Amino acid sequence: MKLTVVGGGSTYTPELVDGFARLHDTLPVTELVLVDPATDRLELVGGLARRIFARQGHPGRVVTTSDVDAGIDGADAVLLQLRVGGQAARNEDETWPLECGCVGQETTGAGGLAKALRTVPVVLDIAERVRRTNPDAWIIDFTNPVGIVTRALLSQGHKAVGLCNVAIGFQRRFAQLLGVAPEQVELDHVGLNHLTWERAVRVDGEDMLPKLLADHLGELASDWFPAELLLRLGVVPSYYLRYFYAHDEVVKELLSKPSRAAEVAALEKQLLDMYADPLLDEKPALLEQRGGAYYSEAAVALASSLLNNTGDVQVVNTLNNGTLPFLPDDAVIEVPAAVGADGARPVDVRAVEPLYSGLISHVTAYEQLALDAALHGGAERVFNALLAHPLVGQISLARELTDKLLAHNAAYLPWAQ
Numbered sequence: 001m002k003l004t005v006v007g008g009g010s011t012y013t014p015e016l017v018d019g020f021a022r023l024h025d026t027l028p029v030t031e032l033v034l035v036d037p038a039t040d041r042l043e044l045v046g047g048l049a050r051r052i053f054a055r056q057g058h059p060g061r062v063v064t065t066s067d068v069d070a071g072i073d074g075a076d077a078v079l080l081q082l083r084v085g086g087q088a089a090r091n092e093d094e095t096w097p098l099e100c101g102c103v104g105q106e107t108t109g110a111g112g113l114a115k116a117l118r119t120v121p122v123v124l125d126i127a128e129r130v131r132r133t134n135p136d137a138w139i140i141d142f143t144n145p146v147g148i149v150t151r152a153l154l155s156q157g158h159k160a161v162g163l164c165n166v167a168i169g170f171q172r173r174f175a176q177l178l179g180v181a182p183e184q185v186e187l188d189h190v191g192l193n194h195l196t197w198e199r200a201v202r203v204d205g206e207d208m209l210p211k212l213l214a215d216h217l218g219e220l221a222s223d224w225f226p227a228e229l230l231l232r233l234g235v236v237p238s239y240y241l242r243y244f245y246a247h248d249e250v251v252k253e254l255l256s257k258p259s260r261a262a263e264v265a266a267l268e269k270q271l272l273d274m275y276a277d278p279l280l281d282e283k284p285a286l287l288e289q290r291g292g293a294y295y296s297e298a299a300v301a302l303a304s305s306l307l308n309n310t311g312d313v314q315v316v317n318t319l320n321n322g323t324l325p326f327l328p329d330d331a332v333i334e335v336p337a338a339v340g341a342d343g344a345r346p347v348d349v350r351a352v353e354p355l356y357s358g359l360i361s362h363v364t365a366y367e368q369l370a371l372d373a374a375l376h377g378g379a380e381r382v383f384n385a386l387l388a389h390p391l392v393g394q395i396s397l398a399r400e401l402t403d404k405l406l407a408h409n410a411a412y413l414p415w416a417q
Helices: 013-022 039-055 068-072 086-093 096-100 109-133 146-155 166-178 209-215 227-233 239-245 247-255 260-275 285-290 295-308 354-376 379-388 395-409
Strands: 002-006 031-035 061-065 077-080 138-141 160-162 185-192 195-203 312-319 332-340 343-346
Touching (some): 002 013, 002 068, 013 285, 013 295, 031 039, 031 068, 039 061, 039 260, 086 096, 086 109, 086 260, 138 295, 146 160, 146 312, 146 332, 160 312, 166 185, 166 195, 166 295, 185 312, 185 354, 195 209, 195 239, 195 354, 239 247, 260 285, 295 332, 354 379, 379 395
Parallel strands (some): 002 031, 002 077, 031 061
Antiparallel strands (some): 332 343
16 A cells, blocks of 8 residues: 655654554555655654654655656545745745734635635645556545635536544543543534534444533633533634634733744754654654644544445545535535445434524635635735635725735746736
8 A cells, every 4th residue: 555645744744654553453554655845854854753653663664856747646645734835935934924913824714815825736746747647546635724625626627635633522521521531532523624513422332522621621611611611602612713712812822922833943943953863763742742733543533434435434625515514515514434445435414503503604605715816816805815804894994904815925926017
């Protein structure tokens, strides 16, 4: 079995490799190809990947290349985890929206739109190469914004499923609090990528969310989601809901400290220095600060289900196709789905309460307009997407953000030059 990781030079990659090494019985990879144009980073990550495989006694080989076509040739699955513009572009995404009083974040709001505009054309080019050279291969997208990128892939007829680690993170956290194995926990996880709520936490068919809220309220609450709110709603919102439920407070916080991109850039430097150590043969503990917890387990489970036709249920990003009747069929939603050789098919989802369905519908409309802008370009399309976004929604603000977005991304958007 050959798996290819595009963006394999990412400091995330050892987390993924660790999962491949530990879970060889689930996903027997014989060849892992890491593809990245940054050859210096790629060799450091590739070297550590080989040592991790060796330490775990994994028989597969690790190949590194900057040639996308060579890397994807013959792959059974291609995993996308790329970042167009690197941390420098992310830093801008997280900075210039704050000048307008809007949240600066790489997947949400104006910054998220900028990332989508840079990313979608690159991902579609890679996907088209996969289709030409290996049409049976599955594409697993971990590249943010996952919802928009996955919708782009599916809109062009590619065999693709989107993946995020939020759901598996909740599953592992709830399992720990309940003292059960993670595989016993089933989530009523509903919404869009980075816009989800946990409405039930089932163990052996019994909803344990009321018990979690009663016994572990202090551990589930946060500055952004205080105990009173969790009790009032009776759900656990994902971390990203803070940008909607506490937008102004988050903006104040972001203005008072370095950007997350700056923090990650410093962290990446430390990690790459560690990866260069020929004696290091396991993922370092410092990697936990990079984010992406349980990414490897989620990726292995998804690839295994697609390639082995298991039909088991996992939380993924896939086409709505009537699952949420208030959304168009071609919207991409994040819900539990049965995953097999034919892709991901959402399981039945109970009716979504208006408090959540309204915001889901609003953001879905924005994502449709964002994809239109990413596919066809044009300042007017960018403006329309921003005007539709629930965190913008004002003409003067949308105009100002459009001008800033285009100015900061002209190098990546030929039509904006």
